[in-house]
Amino acid sequence: MSIYEPREDSYLLQKLVKLETKTTDKVLDMGTGSGIQAKTAYEITKDVKAVDINPECLNINNIKTIQSDLFNNIQESYDLIIFNPPYLPEDPNEPKDSALATTGGKEGHEIIQSFLKQAKQHLNKNGRILLLYSSLSGKIEKIAKDYNIEQLAEESHFMEKLYVSKLTPKSL
Ligand SMILES: C[S@@+](CC[C@H](N)C(=O)[O-])C[C@H]1O[C@@H](n2cnc3c(N)ncnc32)[C@H](O)[C@@H]1O
Numbered sequence: 241m242s243i244y245e246p247r248e249d250s251y252l253l254q255k256l257v258k259l260e261t262k263t264t265d266k267v268l269d270m271g272t273g274s275g276i277q278a279k280t281a282y283e284i285t286k287d288v289k290a291v292d293i294n295p296e297c298l299n300i301n302n303i304k305t306i307q308s309d310l311f312n313n314i315q316e317s318y319d320l321i322i323f324n325p326p327y328l329p330e331d332p333n334e335p336k337d338s339a340l341a342t343t344g345g346k347e348g349h350e351i352i353q354s355f356l357k358q359a360k361q362h363l364n365k366n367g368r369i370l371l372l373y374s375s376l377s378g379k380i381e382k383i384a385k386d387y388n389i390e391q392l393a394e395e396s397h398f399m400e401k402l403y404v405s406k407l408t409p410k411s412l
Contacts, residue, residue, distance in 0.1 A: 241294045244273035244341040249402055252395050253324045253372040254280050256404045260370055261285060261320060270323040273341065275300035277322045294340060311358040321359055321369045325352050327377040348377045356384050360409045368408050375401040386410055
């Protein structure tokens with residue numbers, strides 16, 4: 241399985257990771273890929289763990305990395321969870337190799353929904369999520385009903401708009 245090379249979505253999220261990470265944060269980078277978000281957070285706090293389902297992504301200098309399908313192999317809780325998920329609707333022509341990093345399910349938002357369902361149990365008090373998503377993934381208000389949503393960034397591209405939002409669970 242190839243590793244997702246950083247693209248415009250990665251760079252947009254990276255800007256927010258730089259702004260939002262605090263020196264005291266314990267951070268989890270979900271779907272770390274090349275490790276771009278984990279490495280950016282690591283410049284601010286050394287307490288960073290990276291996760292990916294793809295075993296090829298597990299070699300990031302200095303940063304503890306775990307192979308896991310979302311939170312299946314994660315027991316701990318975090319102050320900041322970062323996720324640039326696979327968010328595109330299924331395309332039968334997309335090769336399996338790249339689909340792992342790009343396809344979020346039939347509608348595009350299924351992986352984000354599973355992630356958000358599990359993420360609540362892995363957030364410390366006042367913990368927050370930095371989530372990248374696209375106009376192609378569907379309306380975030382519908383996908384993240386259990387969360388307060390603060391949109392931090394928006395960027396227009398040829399086929400889509402990209403967004404970064406800060407999410408905090410409504411029930412915490
Ligand atoms: C769009 S890429 C983002 C990579 C990197 N974080 C970035 O910002 O460039 C999505 C990443 O999520 C990983 N991924 C896909 N499904 C996953 C799952 N169920 N659990 C954990 N990681 C997953 C992919 O292998 C890929 O590395």
